[in-house]
Amino acid sequence: MASLDDLKKRIASVKSTQKITKAMKMVAAAKLRKAQESAEKGRPYSEKMNNVILNLSSGISDKENAPKLLSGTGNDKVHLCVVMTSDRGLCGGFNSNIIKKAKSYFSKILSEGKELKIITVGSKGNDQLKRMYGDKIIENISFKESKNANYFDADKVGKIVIDKFESSEFDICTIFYNQFKNVITQIPQAQQIVPLNSEDSEDNTSEESYEFEPDEDEILSNLLPKNISTQIFKAMLENSASEQGSRMSAMDNATRNAGEMVDKLTIQYNRSRQAAITKELIEIISGAESL
Amino acid sequence: MSEEFKIEIVNPEKSFLVKDDVSEVVVPAYEGEMGILKDHISIISFLKPGIIKILSKSGNESYYIEDGIVEFKNNNLSILTSSIFNIADMDKSKQQDLLKQAEEESGKEEISDQSRYLIDQKIEVLKTLN
Numbered sequence: 001m002a003s004l005d006d007l008k009k010r011i012a013s014v015k016s017t018q019k020i021t022k023a024m025k026m027v028a029a030a031k032l033r034k035a036q037e038s039a040e041k042g043r044p045y046s047e048k049m050n051n052v053i054l055n056l057s058s059g060i061s062d063k064e065n066a067p068k069l070l071s072g073t074g075n076d077k078v079h080l081c082v083v084m085t086s087d088r089g090l091c092g093g094f095n096s097n098i099i100k101k102a103k104s105y106f107s108k109i110l111s112e113g114k115e116l117k118i119i120t121v122g123s124k125g126n127d128q129l130k131r132m133y134g135d136k137i138i139e140n141i142s143f144k145e146s147k148n149a150n151y152f153d154a155d156k157v158g159k160i161v162i163d164k165f166e167s168s169e170f171d172i173c174t175i176f177y178n179q180f181k182n183v184i185t186q187i188p189q190a191q192q193i194v195p196l197n198s199e200d201s202e203d204n205t206s207e208e209s210y211e212f213e214p215d216e217d218e219i220l221s222n223l224l225p226k227n228i229s230t231q232i233f234k235a236m237l238e239n240s241a242s243e244q245g246s247r248m249s250a251m252d253n254a255t256r257n258a259g260e261m262v263d264k265l266t267i268q269y270n271r272s273r274q275a276a277i278t279k280e281l282i283e284i285i286s287g288a289e290s291l
Numbered sequence: 292m293s294e295e296f297k298i299e300i301v302n303p304e305k306s307f308l309v310k311d312d313v314s315e316v317v318v319p320a321y322e323g324e325m326g327i328l329k330d331h332i333s334i335i336s337f338l339k340p341g342i343i344k345i346l347s348k349s350g351n352e353s354y355y356i357e358d359g360i361v362e363f364k365n366n367n368l369s370i371l372t373s374s375i376f377n378i379a380d381m382d383k384s385k386q387q388d389l390l391k392q393a394e395e396e397s398g399k400e401e402i403s404d405q406s407r408y409l410i411d412q413k414i415e416v417l418k419t420l421n
Contacts, residue, residue, distance in 0.1 A: 041305035041306065045302065049371055052360060151373055155373075209333070210333045210364075212335055213336040214321055214336075214337075223360060233303050
């Protein structure tokens, strides 16, 4: 049985932990609102971009000579995976969910005998992946300095991907991120960005013909690299909203758990205090009786 | 029948500008300046560094732009860009900064002819602003 002093100390320590988790929850809630807002504001751009590309690729006459970023290299031997995680921990299952999704994809690729290359964005993903796939990680990017997701950072990642594609270091590129649904649910996503996967949105291509200036090929070859950065940026925005949402609910849970623990410890403390008093009384009474 | 159409300018962070009483827009398209009026044919084109002029009932506006894509369809003009500045809000020092940056870049040896062309364009436009 822990002594009264020990119990007192534990209660105090749990209480101060609760204070911290509560503060973190509040901070996450405030950041979440901002992140969610910018994720929503960023959507029109990526949607418009997608539309333009769809319209363009449906208008392209010569499929054989289409830019490689659209049609692929024709191979699927080397897979590049961009795993996007956060730089900070204490956000519940946020990072583990992405890693889990990524790992199952990795093992599928490796069992098919294909080559795997990994770029990690965010230090937490790197920490978790380097033990198992350390030799596969070719690059680790982290944006610890920048407070919010910004396009400039996304463009940097995009440029790396495009550089590697142009020097034909990979055939297929997939990005992993958490899509923000609501505070409680974030869905880990695997999205293929090279070659562009247009199957899922085939239905909204319009029949209308466009005039192009300069010609389709030139526009496409200029647009596709931009689209990669845009998709990565979208993933970053979704990720940062998801991270805050996930942290908020994790910290909410932690605060509640700490509260329960304080209650339990307080009951224990009171019981043992009372037990001590009773014991003392018994001692006094039995001492008086023996006289 | 009104002669107005809708314009939407979006950058990656947000929807930058939405207006639906626009009568004419002049954009610096890749192959020269292009004026867009209502019922223009559907078109997709690129922008090079330059100035977008928007003429509308609620007042005319000009924006400095460094790159972008323009799409016109069903009297909806969408401009996607990652770098756009309202000229009215741009002060001299900002212009000087951009100009300096562009000049530094054009001083580099290893850039391709195409990007050199774009940078030269940028410098020219920025100089006319000053």
